[in-house]
Amino acid sequence: MFQRLRGTRDFYPEEMAARNKLFKIIKETAERYGFVEIVSPAIESFDLIAKKSGEDIRDEIYAFEDKGGRTICLIPEFTPSVSRMIANRQKELGKPLKWFSIPRHWRYERPQSGRLREFYQLNVDIFGSKSPKADTEVLSVGISIMLNLGLKDFLFHISNREFLQGLLQESNVSDIHEAFRIIDKREKIPEEEFIESLLNCGIKNYDEILDVLDSVNIENIENFKGRNKMIDRSIDNLLDISKSLDYYGFKEYCTLDLSVVRGLAYYTGMVFEVYDKKKEMRSLFGGGRYDDLVESFGGEPTPAVGFGMGDVVLELMMKKEGVWPEEKTYIDYYVADIGDVDKYVLSIVRKLRDKGYRVSFDLADRNLSNQLKYADRINAKNVIFVGEKELKEGKIVIKNMETGEQEKVEIGKI
RNA sequence: GCUAGGGUAGGGUAGCGGUUAUCCUAAAGGACUGUGGAUCCUUUGACUCGGGUUCAAAUCCCGGCCCUGGCCCCA
Numbered sequence: 001m002f003q004r005l006r007g008t009r010d011f012y013p014e015e016m017a018a019r020n021k022l023f024k025i026i027k028e029t030a031e032r033y034g035f036v037e038i039v040s041p042a043i044e045s046f047d048l049i050a051k052k053s054g055e056d057i058r059d060e061i062y063a064f065e066d067k068g069g070r071t072i073c074l075i076p077e078f079t080p081s082v083s084r085m086i087a088n089r090q091k092e093l094g095k096p097l098k099w100f101s102i103p104r105h106w107r108y109e110r111p112q113s114g115r116l117r118e119f120y121q122l123n124v125d126i127f128g129s130k131s132p133k134a135d136t137e138v139l140s141v142g143i144s145i146m147l148n149l150g151l152k153d154f155l156f157h158i159s160n161r162e163f164l165q166g167l168l169q170e171s172n173v174s175d176i177h178e179a180f181r182i183i184d185k186r187e188k189i190p191e192e193e194f195i196e197s198l199l200n201c202g203i204k205n206y207d208e209i210l211d212v213l214d215s216v217n218i219e220n221i222e223n224f225k226g227r228n229k230m231i232d233r234s235i236d237n238l239l240d241i242s243k244s245l246d247y248y249g250f251k252e253y254c255t256l257d258l259s260v261v262r263g264l265a266y267y268t269g270m271v272f273e274v275y276d277k278k279k280e281m282r283s284l285f286g287g288g289r290y291d292d293l294v295e296s297f298g299g300e301p302t303p304a305v306g307f308g309m310g311d312v313v314l315e316l317m318m319k320k321e322g323v324w325p326e327e328k329t330y331i332d333y334y335v336a337d338i339g340d341v342d343k344y345v346l347s348i349v350r351k352l353r354d355k356g357y358r359v360s361f362d363l364a365d366r367n368l369s370n371q372l373k374y375a376d377r378i379n380a381k382n383v384i385f386v387g388e389k390e391l392k393e394g395k396i397v398i399k400n401m402e403t404g405e406q407e408k409v410e411i412g413k414i
Numbered sequence: 415g416c417u418a419g420g421g422u423a424g425g426g427u428a429g430c431g432g433u434u435a436u437c438c439u440a441a442a443g444g445a446c447u448g449u450g451g452a453u454c455c456u457u458u459g460a461c462u463c464g465g466g467u468u469c470a471a472a473u474c475c476c477g478g479c480c481c482u483g484g485c486c487c488c489a
Binding site: 003004006049052053057059060061076077078079080105107109110111112113115121263264266282283308336338339367368369370372373375376377383385387388389397399401404406 | 415416442443444445446448449450451452479480481482483484485486487488489
């Protein structure tokens with residue numbers, strides 16, 4: 001007997017139905033915001049992936065040599081592919097682009113709660129707009145998706161990297177991305193270790209910086225202006241976003257949280273991370289602005305903002321909140337035969353199918369009892385009995401399986 | 415890569431040194447003159463794998479595999 005590979009999932013009919021429902025809600029929401037769907041290959045050259053994440057990524061992904069000796073990999077994320085797509089057709093695409101996709105990704109990791117080796121990830125991005133309105137649009141579609149999925153106990157923690165970057169510029173930081181990584185980990189590591197790491201980075205005034213991070217909120221942030229250009233720019237951006245979110249009616253789902261920096265090197269402006277309100281689970285998803293990335297993939301300079309939302313944590317959260325779709329598969333009609341009536345059964349089945357109904361009939365030469373059992377099993381809404389007795393008067397019997405009621409109908413009426 | 419706890423029919427379980435490995439459920443088939451979605455009967459089907467201890471291993475020990483968490487990492 002063969003087993004599934006570690007960290008992968010089979011989707012049996014009910015599970016597939018649930019997934020289809022989930023994706024349908026997500027797609028419809030994204031489309032209502034004017035995003036259009038794209039998809040790209042599951043395999044890409046290793047160089048493309050390494051361009052963004054570095055050669056070391058090899059240990060964490062599925063990479064291998066193909067028969068032509070090329071090093072290729074199963075895509076572990078979407079950003080390189082979509083950046084490539086944009087760079088490839090730079091000239092003909094009308095900006096701003098609003099694209100979404102729900103590709104499958106593969107990562108060679110140890111599976112644990114909310115994390116598998118194969119998963120789906122919604123990617124929503126706007127390319128070609130620097131405006132805070134694009135930041136807000138991305139946040140809003142994210143909030144709408146959560147709400148349309150039936151979730152409400154979530155909070156978008158919004159920040160802007162340039163604020164912290166501006167603060168750090170004032171001290172002599174050796175490696176700014178290392179500093180981002182450390183501050184991103186603040187809640188996870190012991191205080192002493194945290195401070196020591198900051199000192200190692202050359203941040204001597206760490207207490208001042210932490211003080212600022214802790215005391216800033218959306219009401220008083222304006223008071224921090226005037227320190228340097230970068231900080232001012234980030235404050236304007238955050239205030240713009242906050243204002244737009246208020247106008248749009250989504251302010252209640254957001255909070256300013258400057259401790260959110262995200263570990264990744266490529267983010268340039270607004271960044272956000274979504275948590276359940278009680279912060280019991282790992283981060284649900286996150287994203288931000290990455291204005292330099294497309295250019296680094298060989299395209300023209302193209303500002304971009306977006307997010308990635310994995311399906312695994314989402315499913316956990318939805319199950320916890322009791323809003324996971326429990327979809328049952330069903331058919332509209334099961335046509336049961338009693339006696340030698342194939343001719344009638346098949347013509348009835350054909351007519352009903354042409355009308356758009358989901359229809360099945362006996363494929364296993366079963367007796368009536370077992371046919372009914374099967375009809376029940378596959379969740380048939382109605383059973384049509386085609387029996388020799390009724391056929392003599394040109395009739396068939398339709399039974400509603402939910403109410404148990406049944407009636408004789410002229411065969412021509414189908 | 416490190417680490418904790420698990421693995422008994424398709425699903426859920428009992429057994430925890432000697433049983434014909436328990437029960438529920440499921441599936442397949444049959445009976446019942448064509449409402450039988452019921453009932454009754456029959457059948458199918460399991461100790462994760464390998465090694466060790468023992469007269470005897472599902473049961474104890476070691477290792478692999480897999481599952482569920484945690485760490486690392488998190489795009």
